[in-house]
Amino acid sequence: GENVEQHPSTLSVQEGDSAVIKCTYSDSASNYFPWYKQELGKGPQLIIDIRSNVGEKKDQRIAVTLNKTAKHFSLHITETQPEDSAVYFCAAIRTGTASKLTFGTGTRLQVTL
Amino acid sequence: EAQVTQNPRYLITVTGKKLTVTCSQNMNHEYMSWYRQDPGLGLRQIYYSMNVEVTDKGDVPEGYKVSRKEKRNFPLILESPSPNQTSLYFCASSPYPTSGSTDTQYFGPGTRLTVL
Numbered sequence: 001g002e003n004v005e006q007h008p009s010t011l012s013v014q015e016g017d018s019a020v021i022k023c024t025y026s027d028s029a030s031n032y033f034p035w036y037k038q039e040l041g042k043g044p045q046l047i048i049d050i051r052s053n054v055g056e057k058k059d060q061r062i063a064v065t066l067n068k069t070a071k072h073f074s075l076h077i078t079e080t081q082p083e084d085s086a087v088y089f090c091a092a093i094r095t096g097t098a099s100k101l102t103f104g105t106g107t108r109l110q111v112t113l
Numbered sequence: 114e115a116q117v118t119q120n121p122r123y124l125i126t127v128t129g130k131k132l133t134v135t136c137s138q139n140m141n142h143e144y145m146s147w148y149r150q151d152p153g154l155g156l157r158q159i160y161y162s163m164n165v166e167v168t169d170k171g172d173v174p175e176g177y178k179v180s181r182k183e184k185r186n187f188p189l190i191l192e193s194p195s196p197n198q199t200s201l202y203f204c205a206s207s208p209y210p211t212s213g214s215t216d217t218q219y220f221g222p223g224t225r226l227t228v229l
Contacts, residue, residue, distance in 0.1 A: 043220030043221050046217065100146070100171060
């Protein structure tokens with residue numbers, strides 16, 4: 001089955017700096033890679049996703065890149081703000097089937113003033 | 114408002130005392146799933162359901178039961194809870210197969226369970 005590794009487990013950046021979280025996956029058939037943000041006391045919420053037919057996707061201050069050959073994908077947050085502080089999870093799945101989302105172990109991002 | 118709700122949000126119980134965590138969604142989704150979240154392990158799937166009366170095991174089903182008698186509800190049952198089931202539990206739903214995949218999942222707010 002799919003295995004997703006995520007690094008780092010914790011990340012502290014100063015407000016305004018960039019943050020990068022990296023994930024690798026094992027199943028070359030996986031073709032959909034969502035990123036979830038989990039704020040304290042809440043469930044994970046989808047913030048951005050990428051499918052295997054594109055290499056990069058951007059939505060305002062967040063972007064995701066995908067390298068299918070190396071089987072890794074990354075989340076980039078620019079101009080970080082205190083409200084970006086949360087736990088971020090990457091995930092991978094092969095779409096079109098009933099296969100499940102496999103999650104990474106999470107990254108706790110702390111944006112300091 | 115489209116949402117997934119869980120109850121209770123917090124629960125402290127003792128070993129062996131049966132409990133049920135309820136999950137309900139108002140989006141008419143066919144796919145529902147339960148996850149547990151533990152430090153350093155991320156989210157692991159316990160059980161999932163593709164539709165009413167259709168359930169299947171995820172990665173960590175031992176010690177759990179589920180039922181899907183109605184489309185909107187997917188309760189998680191712990192017949193005889195043990196301390197190793199202390200965890201944060203999330204219910205999720207997805208419009209699969211309408212969306213073609215279980216990729217887009219909507220999560221509930223979580224239930225923090227402590228088994229003494």
